[in-house]
Amino acid sequence: MTLRLFPIIPVLAALAFGCSPSFEASLPDVEIIQHGLVMDGAPGLAQPNGASVTSSFTISSSIAAWAERMNSKVFVHQVTVTASGGLPNLDFIESALMTATAPSISESTTEIANYARSEAALSGSSIEGTRPAPTDITSLWSADQVVISLQVTGQLPEQPWTVDVTLKLSGHITYEF
Amino acid sequence: MRSTLRKVVFLGSLLGVLGASRSLLGRVPERNPADQIRSDAGTEGSPKLVSPDAGAGQMPGLVPAEDHLSPVDAGLSDIADASMHADAIPDARDTAISTSQPQDAGEADGEQIIPAHAADLPVGAESSRRGEDMSVAAATAPVLPKRLPKYGLMVDVGVPDGLIGSLVVRPWKWLRFCAGGGANGISYGWRTGITLLPLGQGPSASLEYGGYLDGDANAMAKTIGFGSSPVLQRVGYQYTNAHLGLDFGSRRFVFFLHGGVSVLWGQIHNLDTLIPAPTASDASVTGTTQLVVPRDPNARVVTPSVKLGFVVYVR
Numbered sequence: 226m227t228l229r230l231f232p233i234i235p236v237l238a239a240l241a242f243g244c245s246p247s248f249e250a251s252l253p254d255v256e257i258i259q260h261g262l263v264m265d266g267a268p269g270l271a272q273p274n275g276a277s278v279t280s281s282f283t284i285s286s287s288i289a290a291w292a293e294r295m296n297s298k299v300f301v302h303q304v305t306v307t308a309s310g311g312l313p314n315l316d317f318i319e320s321a322l323m324t325a326t327a328p329s330i331s332e333s334t335t336e337i338a339n340y341a342r343s344e345a346a347l348s349g350s351s352i353e354g355t356r357p358a359p360t361d362i363t364s365l366w367s368a369d370q371v372v373i374s375l376q377v378t379g380q381l382p383e384q385p386w387t388v389d390v391t392l393k394l395s396g397h398i399t400y401e402f
Numbered sequence: 403m404r405s406t407l408r409k410v411v412f413l414g415s416l417l418g419v420l421g422a423s424r425s426l427l428g429r430v431p432e433r434n435p436a437d438q439i440r441s442d443a444g445t446e447g448s449p450k451l452v453s454p455d456a457g458a459g460q461m462p463g464l465v466p467a468e469d470h471l472s473p474v475d476a477g478l479s480d481i482a483d484a485s486m487h488a489d490a491i492p493d494a495r496d497t498a499i500s501t502s503q504p505q506d507a508g509e510a511d512g513e514q515i516i517p518a519h520a521a522d523l524p525v526g527a528e529s530s531r532r533g534e535d536m537s538v539a540a541a542t543a544p545v546l547p548k549r550l551p552k553y554g555l556m557v558d559v560g561v562p563d564g565l566i567g568s569l570v571v572r573p574w575k576w577l578r579f580c581a582g583g584g585a586n587g588i589s590y591g592w593r594t595g596i597t598l599l600p601l602g603q604g605p606s607a608s609l610e611y612g613g614y615l616d617g618d619a620n621a622m623a624k625t626i627g628f629g630s631s632p633v634l635q636r637v638g639y640q641y642t643n644a645h646l647g648l649d650f651g652s653r654r655f656v657f658f659l660h661g662g663v664s665v666l667w668g669q670i671h672n673l674d675t676l677i678p679a680p681t682a683s684d685a686s687v688t689g690t691t692q693l694v695v696p697r698d699p700n701a702r703v704v705t706p707s708v709k710l711g712f713v714v715y716v717r
Contacts (some may be wrong), residue, residue, distance in 0.1 A: 246703065249701065250670065250702070251701075251702075253695075254696045258691070260690050260692065343601045
């Protein structure tokens with residue numbers, strides 16, 4: 226009986242090793258926090274519709290290096306801008322737009338969050354920008370550098386001011402050997 | 403005097419004919435073993451029912467009284483006495499197979515046993531003669547299915563199972579349940595599973611589910627040549643196995659080799675210590691950039707797996 230069963234062993238081995246190992250990881254909640262992003266003041270630019278200033282910061286590829294060679298998916302779910310540097314609130318911001326671009330890949334920009342103050346909005350030290358669906362930034366993520374730009378519009382302070390920007394991301398990594 | 407001598411010769415001839423006829427027939431009329439035990443009990447020097455455990459060459463039927471036994475047989479007379487009790491009959495049945503079946507016949511499922519009463523033999527017959535007689539009895543005896551031991555202990559080792567010791571229950575020859583615990587060199591865990599053996603032995607299919615508690619894997623990583631990492635400080639996982647395999651043996655001892663696919667899943671802790679913090683190079687940034695992982699990521703690995711082990715059924 227034993228000898229008759231031995232031919233089955235290669236079949237079992239083929240079944241076992243025919244399955245290529247794979248690895249999947251789901252990162253439901255990752256936050257990148259940029260502290261102290263300086264926004265320019267808008268002296269003498271007071272207009273009925275307010276002024277607009279843009280500031281940006283760059284994220285190097287070091288954060289994405291661990292996922293570059295993997296079949297990863299990266300999404301932006303939410304962006305939060307919080308007053309810092311003694312700024313009491315962000316009530317003066319009427320609207321905000323955050324975009325991301327990877328100059329080494331494409332000049333086109335990807336909108337990752339926007340914000341528009343509603344009339345019923347309460348006073349607060351932070352604003353949250355969202356989109357109807359998470360924004361896929363996978364292609365940007367694999368670039369050497371990603372430039373994140375924040376454009377705000379409103380009755381802005383005349384002096385430079387600072388904010389903290391938090392990007393809430395999620396990711397899914399799949400890797401097959 | 404002469405008539406007396408004739409009577410003695412006649413009786414001797416009669417006894418000789420009777421003895422020869424019994425030897426030729428090879429057996430006495432069948433009797434209920436319980437009846438035989440009752441009739442034999444307390445009759446010193448009369449034939450006794452002994453356990454066929456009496457060893458190789460000892461027939462599982464009737465043996466002469468102690469004063470006719472060889473030294474080996476004499477030591478078995480205690481067993482014979484014990485078997486006088488009615489509850490000894492099942493034991494006699496169970497052990498009868500050892501002398502009436504080929505050696506490997508015990509491995510086959512559905513093997514048949516010869517009831518003790520079917521092996522009844524003439525009193526005082528010679529050993530060689532008994533063997534022949536028993537063969538005749540075995541050929542004509544009714545057969546009964548032999549019960550497989552149901553409960554056992556299993557030990558196996560493999561990846562990702564680690565070293566597992568389990569209790570095993572085999573309600574039917576084609577089905578086996580197991581549950582137990584073990585270690586993987588990092589922490590302790592548990593596992594439960596079910597194995598199907600369509601033929602009772604040979605090809606098998608198993609499904610198992612287990613898990614390991616969180617443990618520090620840095621020591622193991624160093625052992626196999628990797629460096630330590632905060633990510634390895636808490637390593638635990640759950641897993642399922644879908645295996646095909648071969649199981650050798652079916653009665654008391656089963657050796658198996660299983661292989662297939664395993665799915666492992668768990669959480670990766672301290673990942674933010676592994677991912678380098680992003681750097682901001684713009685002059686407009688006065689602060690720092692921070693990476694935070696508020697919730698531990700979930701990871702899943704699909705990998706080939708293999709394990710080998712054995713089962714010892716105890717009852």
